[in-house]
Amino acid sequence: MIWLYIILVAIGIFSIFSVTYREEVSVVDGFFKMKADYGKQSLYFVISLILGLFILLTDSKFFTATANIWYAFGILLLLLVFPFHTEVKGTNSIIRFGGFQLQPAELCKIFVNLALAKYLSRIETDFSRPRSQLIAAVIVLLPAVITIAQNETGLALVFFAFFLVMFREGLPAGYLIIGFSFAVLVVATLLVEKNTLAIILTAIALLAMYLMRKQVRRRREVFIMIALIWLVCVSIQRFAVPFLFTKVLESHQVERIFSLIGRENPYATLNTVGDAEETSTSKRKDADYNVRQSKIAIGSGGFVGKGFLKGTQTRFDFVPEQRTDFIFCTIGEGFGFVGSAVFLALYLFMLLRIINIAERQRSVFSRCYAYGVASAFFFHIIINVCMTIGLAPVIGIPLPFVSYGGTSLITFSVLLFILIRLDADRQMVLR
Numbered sequence: 001m002i003w004l005y006i007i008l009v010a011i012g013i014f015s016i017f018s019v020t021y022r023e024e025v026s027v028v029d030g031f032f033k034m035k036a037d038y039g040k041q042s043l044y045f046v047i048s049l050i051l052g053l054f055i056l057l058t059d060s061k062f063f064t065a066t067a068n069i070w071y072a073f074g075i076l077l078l079l080l081v082f083p084f085h086t087e088v089k090g091t092n093s094i095i096r097f098g099g100f101q102l103q104p105a106e107l108c109k110i111f112v113n114l115a116l117a118k119y120l121s122r123i124e125t126d127f128s129r130p131r132s133q134l135i136a137a138v139i140v141l142l143p144a145v146i147t148i149a150q151n152e153t154g155l156a157l158v159f160f161a162f163f164l165v166m167f168r169e170g171l172p173a174g175y176l177i178i179g180f181s182f183a184v185l186v187v188a189t190l191l192v193e194k195n196t197l198a199i200i201l202t203a204i205a206l207l208a209m210y211l212m213r214k215q216v217r218r219r220r221e222v223f224i225m226i227a228l229i230w231l232v233c234v235s236i237q238r239f240a241v242p243f244l245f246t247k248v249l250e251s252h253q254v255e256r257i258f259s260l261i262g263r264e265n266p267y268a269t270l271n272t273v274g275d276a277e278e279t280s281t282s283k284r285k286d287a288d289y290n291v292r293q294s295k296i297a298i299g300s301g302g303f304v305g306k307g308f309l310k311g312t313q314t315r316f317d318f319v320p321e322q323r324t325d326f327i328f329c330t331i332g333e334g335f336g337f338v339g340s341a342v343f344l345a346l347y348l349f350m351l352l353r354i355i356n357i358a359e360r361q362r363s364v365f366s367r368c369y370a371y372g373v374a375s376a377f378f379f380h381i382i383i384n385v386c387m388t389i390g391l392a393p394v395i396g397i398p399l400p401f402v403s404y405g406g407t408s409l410i411t412f413s414v415l416l417f418i419l420i421r422l423d424a425d426r427q428m429v430l431r
Contacts, residue, residue, distance in 0.1 A: 001357075004350045005401065005416055008049075009124065009409070012402035013041050015330045016323050019314045025400075037323055037404050044406040048413035055417040060425040063418060064365055067118035071139070074111035077104035078146045085150070090370045093150035105147045105155040106407045110414055113372035115139050116162055120169050121365035121430070127170045136166055153249060154386035154395030165371045169364075185233060189241045190261055197237055197246065205230035242267065257393045259288050293319045298332030298340075305336030323404040325396050328388045347400075348382050357423050365428040366422040373415050 016353035017038040021030070030036035034043060077095075081104055084090070086409050088094040095102045096127040119125060125132050140162045147156040167176060188197055207225055212222045229328030245254050245267045297313035309315065314322050317330055332340050351374055377400050384399045386392035398408040422430070 001350070001416065001420055003354055004346060004353070005413070007403040008346060009045050010351075011331070011346075012399075012404075012409075013038055013045065014308070015327050015334075015402060016041050016404050018311065018334060019317075019322050019330050020310050021309065041404055044409045047406075048410050049344065051410065052139065052413055052417035055414065055421050056424075058421060060366075060428065060430055063114060063369075063422065064118060064121075064430045067114035070111045071115035074104065074108040075143060075146070077102075078108060078143055078150075080104070081150055089130050093147065093152040093155070101407070103155075103407045105143070105150065105413045106142055107364075108143045109145075109158060109376055109411060110160060110418070112140060112143055112159060113255070113369055113376070113415065114418075116165060117365045117368035117372060120165070120368045128164075133166070133171060134176075137163075148248065152212070153253060154397045157383075157395065158376060158379055158397060158402040161375040162372055163403070164375040164378075165368050168371050169368060182236065185236055186241055187261075189237045190258070190263065194237060198234055201230060201233050201237070253393070253395065256262055256395075258394045259291075260390070290394055291390045292322050293385070293392055294322075294326050294329040296391060297322075297329040301336040301340075303337050303340050305332075306335050308334055310334070324383065325394070325403065326388050326396060327399050327403045328385055332388075344381075347377075351381075354419065357419065357426075361423070361426050363422075363426070363428060365430045366426060369422060370419055373419050375414075376415065 017030075017036075019029075020037045022036075025035050031039040031042055034040050039288075076362075081093055081095055084095050085092045086094050086101070093103055093105050095104065116136060119136055119139060120127065127133065127136070140159050144156040144159040147159070163171070163179075181407075192200070208226050209223055212226070239244040245257075249257075254267060255265055293313060297311065299320050300313060301311070306312075311330065313319055314333050316331045319326050322330055328340075331343055335343075354370055354377070358367050358374065361367040361370065380397055380400050383392055383395065383397055384403075387394045399413045400403055401409065
């Protein structure tokens with residue numbers, strides 16, 4: 001696991017080097033005098049290793065004993081963002097300390113994972129009861145709601161990955177079906193005209209009633225249930241989705257979503273009718289630009305890539321945020337399909353290794369924590385890679401261990417090293 005960690009971080013540093021290296025700044029100054037981002041990322045790596053060493057020397061019981069304290073500390077950090085935040089690229093989720101920036105929403109992934117594992121491992125927690133399920137959901141959703149209020153919707157969505165831990169521990173599959181159905185309904189609302197969709201939903205409800213008409217004993221209850229489901233679906237289509245796209249998501253996020261599905265944004269407000277077409281086209285191009293340039297970079301890499309420091313799209317800054325959110329296109333252009341496949345295989349091997357570690361734990365706490373790590377990593381990897389190749393909207397989340405960013409690298413490193421420390425005591429029962 002540690003070798004995988006070192007290899008992935010090294011790939012990240014070399015990828016950052018390939019897009020930020022400039023001949024006017026020597027490599028020595030870039031690394032040792034911190035005059036370049038690859039030097040700063042190397043410093044964050046050293047800090048992560050030092051923290052990892054302290055974690056490996058810590059008693060495993062420390063994490064169970066202090067899990068709730070860390071969670072409370074994380075919520076406090078999130079709340080401190082509101083009076084002390086610094087706006088960076090449209091987000092208000094960063095606190096600046098001199099030359100160092102801290103993003104509490106990133107760190108909260110550690111605290112939420114610890115707190116959720118602590119709660120699920122309690123003897124008195126009966127996860128088959130709705131009350132226990134609700135408390136676990138609140139532990140996950142509270143920091144997500146606060147993060148959304150800081151215009152950081154992408155990181156807020158990461159917290160929903162922890163629901164996978166709950167499913168492993170016995171959350172009924174019905175909740176997953178409801179969540180999936182809601183997602184399908186939202187997508188259908190974006191793709192189908194609202195009146196047409198309402199007619200389709202009504203037809204489905206009537207068909208269900210017709211098919212269930214022979215349920216004599218419970219026919220009335222079944223009809224009432226179908227009618228309620230129809231009412232909820234229509235309400236989501238008519239009211240919830242417009243509220244989500246006008247009040248919750250930022251305008252640039254909405255533009256990116258509609259750009260992904262190839263439709264004009266119906267929620268855009270225009271001052272003049274005459275400029276409607278021009279404004280819409282301009283927004284569409286702006287929303288498409290990052291992904292379009294990213295796909296050009298990845299596609300230009302071909303089968304084996306152009307080679308290290310030989311990429312034209314990434315070396316000449318055609319791809320915005322290519323050292324952070326779009327770092328994958330650097331690998332795709334430099335090392336092609338083969339390099340990208342090997343790179344993703346490393347992530348797959350790490351995820352499978354984490355799941356294997358999770359299943360060999362005697363302690364429920366350790367198992368839940370391990371699945372939390374796997375869920376967070378899986379969500380970040382899938383969404384980040386998909387948004388760089390145009391299969392997901394751009395929501396701005398980093399690629400674990402590879403994207404530039406001190407808070408991100410330290411967070412993922414701490415998540416992993418705590419897992420390694422807990423696995424060292426896998427024969428113990430921690431609560």
